[in-house]
Amino acid sequence: MELGRLDAKINLKDSAGFSARSFRDALGCFATGVVVVTTHPDGYKPIGLTVNSFASVSLDPPLVLWSLDRGADTQGPFLASDHFAINVLRADQEALSVRLSTRGSHGLHDDEYETWETGAPILTNTLAQFDCEVQERIDGGDHVIFLGRVKRMASREGEPLVFARGKYRELKS
Numbered sequence: 001m002e003l004g005r006l007d008a009k010i011n012l013k014d015s016a017g018f019s020a021r022s023f024r025d026a027l028g029c030f031a032t033g034v035v036v037v038t039t040h041p042d043g044y045k046p047i048g049l050t051v052n053s054f055a056s057v058s059l060d061p062p063l064v065l066w067s068l069d070r071g072a073d074t075q076g077p078f079l080a081s082d083h084f085a086i087n088v089l090r091a092d093q094e095a096l097s098v099r100l101s102t103r104g105s106h107g108l109h110d111d112e113y114e115t116w117e118t119g120a121p122i123l124t125n126t127l128a129q130f131d132c133e134v135q136e137r138i139d140g141g142d143h144v145i146f147l148g149r150v151k152r153m154a155s156r157e158g159e160p161l162v163f164a165r166g167k168y169r170e171l172k173s
């Protein structure tokens, strides 16, 4: 038997029959890009959060989703907001990813974003941007799933930042 599966079977630590550690390890096998989700609702400062739960959902209508940990510090502004923007990071933006995944460091500088239709901060220096209005918030266990309708988007040439097995990676072409 392959080692990862054996580990999952002997760590019967919760109702699922496998440990949180082995679940995380298995999920980490799925390589993703890295995005910064931004928002700026009334009464809050503009913020950004590093996320890899982003996914495309529908082409027509244009829908995307991402999920937010219910324990996240940034829950207040995201739940108060009717908009968000997805900003896809470039391979050389690991430092930005680290900054916006650090507690107490989710604020945005005036010179790093602009706004389009929804008022969500668009990080100007990123690989692709999706300006979204919130279509639905869906219960996702210990996360809240945000389904967004894309109002405007842009993309450009360049290499994406990649995340897999808990580490930032380079795409080998």
Ligand SMILES: Cc1cc2nc3c(=O)[nH]c(=O)nc-3n(C[C@H](O)[C@H](O)[C@H](O)COP(=O)(O)O)c2cc1C
Residues within 6 Å of the ligand: 034, 049, 050, 051, 052, 053, 054, 067, 068, 069, 071, 072, 073, 074, 097, 100, 101, 102, 103, 104, 105, 106, 163
């Ligand atoms: C590569 C990467 C992907 C992440 N993906 C998510 C995600 O999909 N959803 C989420 O809520 N937090 C995600 N996080 C964690 C947040 O960026 C952040 O670290 C966490 O909310 C803790 O910050 P806080 O203490 O200010 O809430 C991710 C972090 C990293 C580094």
